[in-house]
Amino acid sequence: MIRILLAEDQVMVRQGLKMMVETDSEIKVTGEASHGKEAVSLCEKQHFDVIIMDIRMPEMDGLEAARIIHSRWPNRKVLMLTTFNDDEYALEALKSGASGYMLKDAEPQELIKAIRSCLAGGLSLQDQVAAKVMPRLLKQQERTQDVNPTLTPRELDIIRRIGEGRSNKEISEELALSVGTIKNHITTILDKLELRDRTQIAIYAIRHNLV
DSSP, rough: EEEEEOOOSSSHHHHHHHOOOOOOOOHHHHESSHHHHHHHHHHSSSSOEEEEEEESSSSHHHHHHHHHHHHHHHHHHEEESOOOOOOHHHHHHHHTTOOEEEEEEEEEHHHHHHHHHHTTTOOOOHHHHHHHHHHHHHHHHHHOSSOTTTTHHHHHHHHHHHTTOOOOHHHHHTTTTHHHHHHHHHHHHHHHHOOSSSHHHHHHHHHHTOO
16 A cells, blocks of 8 residues: 655645545555645654655745655655646755656646656656756756766666666566666666766766667
8 A cells, every 4th residue: 555645735635636646546645734844743653655745835845844754754755746837846846855746737647657656766757847857957967978987788778767767666677687686786876977866867868868
């Protein structure tokens, strides 16, 4: 069962989101918060797999709550769900540790797919958001001319698949390797490229025409 915390200050929106995500029998909303501070408090009391978070909320906004949750419970995934198709908000959300940024006009299946992708270690950006954010991320990434020569063919395969949005589980199935082995490769890739996370690996793949 995938346990969800909904952090949204509008009650009717929360109710609608709950009905939407629970159309998947494996997803259950086990907590609801009306602002970021309450979301953090609930995370201290019980476990959630994915926190679906609005950005603008009273008491504490979603960005600050995401930063706290990511720092205290790094294995819990935060998925931003907002009305703002704004590259600044999206960039700040990713910097805050969010694993995805979706708009509230997303179709139910899009949202469910994003939840599963975040939980599997992927990065979920709605198409219209990605179109704005990726150019900005590319500009922020330190430019290098050539692919790092120390990367092995296997590591390049994994970088390519991360750039295509694959989760660790999907990569392990495609390459016939265990998820643990994939995680070890990713750790080595991060060290070799001096990168921080999967998002930067995806940017590296795009920059170097690996996808």
